[in-house]
Amino acid sequence: MFPFLGALVMLIVESFQTYIHGGIIQVSYSFTLENYVTYFGKTFVYYGFLWDTIRLAGIAVVISVLMAYPMAYKIIRSKSKMVKKILLTTTIALFFVSTTTKVYSWVVILGDAGVVNSIMMFLGFHQTRYLGSDAAIIIGLIYFLIPIATLALIGPIKNVDPLLEQGAMNLGATMTKTFLRITLPLSMPGIIASTLLVYAIGVSSFIIPAFLGRGLVFMMANVIYKRFSETFNYPGGAALSVVLVGTTLFMAYGIGAIMMKKMRGFR
């Protein structure tokens, strides 16, 4: 863990160093805020990237958790062994399919000469550009996040004692009511924790926006990579990294704390 902690400390120090054009990474004793000022003091462009990152990841996370919940629920509670097995195997298989493969698949589907456009043209519509849109990135993120969310939700749902559900049913509650009054509230803290975990993964995604955003929509990870690959501006990239990590942590803890407080109010 030493290299990791050392690297983080260095990253923070480096974010206060002056960027020397074409220079290499260096440690000096200077201190400047210019990297932060360049990105967040003079223009609004980088607030845009930050907001896009949070917004795209946020939408994708909410939709994937909503889609993953029935999957996880059926994997735990379905009466049919077959259904359980099929859903669990699919989830784990998709979890392990490489991200590169997942992104490639969506480029094949949404690309200019892709599956969707082939069908649309066959039906007599015009070719449409889907890549490079918010929707393309959100779909890609959802695809990537559903298996993760499903596996993360299995625990919280499993921890709800089936006897409590049985009890409610025996006392005359309908299935819907049992679910809304027993299963959902009891699994809520776990759902929130899982959602935050999925959010942390979504917000840092790199390959998905790199291909589905097509250089038109960026997430922070891509912006940081650009500092490295195009200009080799290490201090600049460091400052952006610090801001990204800071925002992620702040949001994760902030949302977590607020939600947990609300939860306590409910019970």
Place this chain on the structure above:
Amino acid sequence: MASHYSITDRLGRVAVSVVLAFTFLFLVLPLAATLMISFDPRAYLAYLPLPGFSLRWYQSFLESPRFMDGLRISLLIGGIAAMTSTIVAIFASYSMVRYDFKGKETLNTIFLSPMIVPEVVTGFALLGFLTILGLRASFVKLLIGHIIIVLPYAIRTVSATLVGFDRSLEEAALNLRATPVQTFLKVTLPLIKPGVIAAVVFAFATSLDDVAVSIFLVDPFTTTLPVALFAYMKAKFDPTVAAASILLTGFTFGFILALEKTLGLDRFAGI
């Protein structure tokens, strides 16, 4: 108890089934598209239907020295990183679950922290730090990077098994005069075996999938397969990547079958 099923229940059931079916198709169909494209004889992505059937992209992938070298390095790094991190995870989890000591919480947070930091940031930071330390060898840099990102997964998986573990078995062994080391090797380790296998699998898969950290640590002669595929996809989009994806996915499915046979997917998912 049929009387308890209301109309809302029936509607709810139908809605859930529809969502499930949709999710299922949403997960499976994109891979079918890639499977189809991998047999496309054309050298670019073009409109469907396919004009013919060809295996040239599989050949193109398997004969590319860059991809094959990448695969070798990826497997090697994934293997070493998975083994190392699982061994560290066993000791770290064991001491954190079993013993109370000062700074335990802090240590735990530190071990799990790479999960919260975006991988691009980890890669970017390591690049600078390892350069300052004077480390040149890409292979070593990649190895350090991969161990760091897979360790939290290994620790979480192993700890989960240790927490739900019947300690009286260890105490019984100790009462029967087994040494602590014997107890650990003969009682604890066999009992946490499912968690250990799961940890190795998780770690290996995470390592094998990584682009965001590796991309900062590779050099022109040492690259991992995902980074090579990433670079290739940036440059051109012919179906070589589709063929590679299908082969990798086939390998993954074989892997999962093995997991199902040895450990059972239920246990793997913690059910």
